[in-house]
Amino acid sequence: MRTPFIAGNWKMNKTVGEAIAFVDEFRGLVAGVAGVDIALCPAFIALEATVKATAGTNIAVGAQGMFWKESGAYTGEVSPSMVKDVGCKYVIIGHSERRGRFGVPEAGMTEDLLKVFGDTDASVNVKSSAALQHDLTPIICVGETLDERQAGNADAVVQSQVRAALAGFTADQVPGVVLAYEPVWAIGTGETCESNEANRVCGLIRQTIAAVAGPSVADTVRVQYGGSVKPDNIEELIGKSDIDGALVGGASLKPDSFAALVKASAL
Numbered sequence: 001m002r003t004p005f006i007a008g009n010w011k012m013n014k015t016v017g018e019a020i021a022f023v024d025e026f027r028g029l030v031a032g033v034a035g036v037d038i039a040l041c042p043a044f045i046a047l048e049a050t051v052k053a054t055a056g057t058n059i060a061v062g063a064q065g066m067f068w069k070e071s072g073a074y075t076g077e078v079s080p081s082m083v084k085d086v087g088c089k090y091v092i093i094g095h096s097e098r099r100g101r102f103g104v105p106e107a108g109m110t111e112d113l114l115k116v117f118g119d120t121d122a123s124v125n126v127k128s129s130a131a132l133q134h135d136l137t138p139i140i141c142v143g144e145t146l147d148e149r150q151a152g153n154a155d156a157v158v159q160s161q162v163r164a165a166l167a168g169f170t171a172d173q174v175p176g177v178v179l180a181y182e183p184v185w186a187i188g189t190g191e192t193c194e195s196n197e198a199n200r201v202c203g204l205i206r207q208t209i210a211a212v213a214g215p216s217v218a219d220t221v222r223v224q225y226g227g228s229v230k231p232d233n234i235e236e237l238i239g240k241s242d243i244d245g246a247l248v249g250g251a252s253l254k255p256d257s258f259a260a261l262v263k264a265s266a267l
Contacts, residue, residue: 008252035267062090186227
């Protein structure tokens with residue numbers, strides 16, 4: 001039985017003080033909740049404060065990204081050892097927004113400006129490998145855009161991203177990752193992938209893992225769903241055979257809604 005895993009991706013929200021205030025309320029709401037793993041993923045500046053605020057609780061902390069080099073002249077980047085040193089257990093790798101793939105087009109976000117979001121299949125692979133080398137669990141995000149889905153390419157895109165992310169990994173390394181299926185068209189749009197379809201694609205991800213590392217390994221890897229997950233749809237999603245949790249955006253910003261998600265997902 002795979003333990004459900006609910007992770008909150010705060011994206012570019014919450015100051016240090018707001019992060020502490022969130023934890024002060026949230027930890028009481030989920031105290032004693034078992035049968036589910038919980039993580040909060042704040043912005044870099046709030047990582048240390050969030051780790052301290054969650055100490056001694058059932059809440060882990062993850063970063064929203066990292067570089068793959070240990071140190072060097074990489075202005076603005078954060079290394080795996082820095083993420084580990086601050087007390088993180090998880091790190092999100094390859095979120096669609098880090099790849100410059102947004103569900104909701106923004107005015108003024110030109111192709112040139114989108115280049116600032118530079119993750120590719122290749123960088124996702126080396127970052128995930130670096131995370132494992134530093135005893136961090138990468139939450140590797142994959143998913144198709146609306147155009148790719150409408151063109152009938154959703155499965156091919158997702159399979160390609162999974163294979164690229166795990167390229168060169170040994171069968172012993174693969175169990176150390178989490179995969180998150182995040183259909184880009186459902187992120188921040190209010191649209192949720194229908195639960196049966198979400199489960200089908202999560203199953204496809206598991207089949208792809210099996211092709212890389214074997215069925216027994218694939219059976220151990222947790223596959224989350226992400227994309228407009230809310231308290232009123234989590235039970236239907238988490239009840240599916242191949243959905244092992246959720247990577248939650250907007251609904252993770254309020255303690256009560258995120259706690260409701262966590263409690264609804266516990267075994």
